[in-house]
Amino acid sequence: SQTIHQWPATLVQPVGSPLSLECTVEGTSNPNLYWYRQAAGRGLQLLFYSVGIGQISSEVPQNLSASRPQDRQFILSSKKLLLSDSGFYLCAWSSGPYEQYFGPGTRLTVT
């Protein structure tokens, strides 16, 4: 069966500091991978998606970036965090244009 991991689970970072969130998927090959952000009391905002190694597409211009160095690894980064980057970051995978399955998420607080 497929499993998706995210770490860290929670993170408190000062404004201007860098960020690296990691997501890995087990039990499947060549998944589509997604990064979402959910601000407090808000809906899900798609940030990035990837259909293969090194293939990243951005949905929303911002100070975040994503990379996919391996087939089942997806990384979300920032060089300098803003207060507005606070939120619940969710990684998801799918086998195509079908159901998406979410990881446990990372709760980021920028202070």
Next chain:
Amino acid sequence: QKEVEQNSGPLSVPEGAIASLNCTYSDRGSQSFFWYRQYSGKSPELIMSIYSNGDKEDGRFTAQLNKASQYVSLLIRDSQPSDSATYLCAVYAGGTSYGKLTFGQGTILTVHP
């Protein structure tokens, strides 16, 4: 702008009742429809998917799709306090290989004993 609309609620039902959650979408060409449940502080969990008009039942959950009316609903029978959560409707409009989903804002459901 492709939109998915849900009543934000909160929807409050007594234990044992039927909870009815509704969702409308703007893109008439939408192909796939999903319901996710999100407990407070947790990530969304897929509970139902539906692709063709009609009803689809899974245990206490029934998803209903009416493409002509651009409407999808989720019925929860014999509601339990453990069903209290935010329910997210998601729609795949087609046309891409990466399967971008558009999510509604979610409906908060409270089941009281």
